Amino acid sequence: MDLEVRHLRALCAIADTGSLHRAARQLGVAQPSLSTQLRRIEQELGGALFVRARTGCRPTPLGRLVLSRARPLVADMRALVAEARAAAIGGAELRVGSTASKALAGWLRRLRGHGQDPTLHMNVSPNALLHMVAAGQLDVAFVHEVEGCPLRIPPELRLRVLMEREPQFVSLPTDHPAAAKAEVTLPDLADDRWMVDPTVDGEWDAVQRMFRAAGVSPHVLHGDYYTADALVATGEVVAVCQPTHPDSPTMAVRRLHGDPLGVRLLLAARTETDLDGVYPALEEAYGEVARQAPAYREWLEREGLEHDGERQPPVPALP
Structure with missing residues (x-):
């Protein structure tokens, strides 16, 4: 078996994600296929590249050596492909x-x-x-x-x-008692059903931490946020939402007290x-x-972060 760029890309994905499952998802392949590929690579190189444990995969000393050479090769190939594609379409x-x-x-x-x-x-x-x-x-x-x-x-x-x-707000039905407030607390919504999209990276864990910190344990449903909007409008659930989400006749968007998320x-x-x-x-x-x-505009003004397209950004760019 001769190693190819796709094999090196797979090793980098496993190291970056710390998990065969997440690496397979990132690469768009089935996990059993990736596991088989990893075993063949390890047989070719003569040793284990990762330690498998319940907490995930971490590189062995041999794995770290291989990754140190693989990463620059994968990056160079990505750059070559990107430049070739840009040239092919004329930019x-x-x-x-x-x-x-x-x-x-x-x-x-x-x-x-x-x-x-x-x-x-x-x-x-x-x-x-x-x-x-x-x-x-x-x-x-x-x-x-x-x-x-x-x-x-x-x-x-x-x-x-x-x-x-960016603080995350909450959307709730306009006839919800808490909708009469400009700012709501999590205890105000502790008896409501919440809808969270668990496929969004980090969302489920962050919402659960928010609930634990507030000492509440509401019933949580899984669903995408398009579905959540429809269910909020009919009074079935409340949901975390972006602060730029507009109000509607059936939905109120309110700031969460303390900006916990x-x-x-x-x-x-x-x-x-x-x-x-x-x-x-x-x-x-x-x-x-x-x-x-309106609610977000008020928050930005209160925080001194007016975000106007004719002004400088409220935070500096990363170097």
Whole structure:
């Protein structure tokens, strides 16, 4: 068996995720297939590359040696593929990835207005989008990092911070007693059913930590946030939501007392030039939707973080 780049990419994925299951999901293969591939690689190299335990996989000394040589090779191949693809299409197409955001429509509209031709790939997993950028499958990705659940950011990526900490609000039916308040507490909602999307990286763990810290234990349903919106409107559930989510005749968006849950908003690309070409349009689009959400606009003004597209960003860009 001769080692190929795909084998080295698999080893890097296992090391980065610390899990055969998560690595298989990232690579888009079945876990048994990845396990078989790993055994063959280890047989070829003459020793175990990872220690398997209940807590996950960690590299052995031989594994660390192989990974130290594999990572630069994988990064070089990604760069080659990305450059070749860009040359093949003449640089006209801009491949954008994003998790859900109210700013997305305005961002794409501004990019088109600047002569760019964006295509869109949506995914609930920020980690998956980041790895697609690193692999040259996307040019940029707009993602969120749930507080307390760090993303696995490929080292070759460049980042720009849009918001260092965006507080997460709560959506509830307009006839809910707590909707009469400008700010609600978790005990106000302790007897409600909550809906959480467990497929969003870090979301389930963060919400559970929030409940434990507040000393509440509400009943939690699993579902995506599009379904949650429909069930909130009919009075079935309450749900965590982005602060830019608009009110409606059937849904009220309110700040949670103490801002117990937050996310960091990041834009990722392989080069600073790629970031410079799209970040201003994203900042303007985010400022637009922030101004259209009264509760969030009030929060930003109170925190001294007015996010206006004509102003400087409220947080500095990462070096």
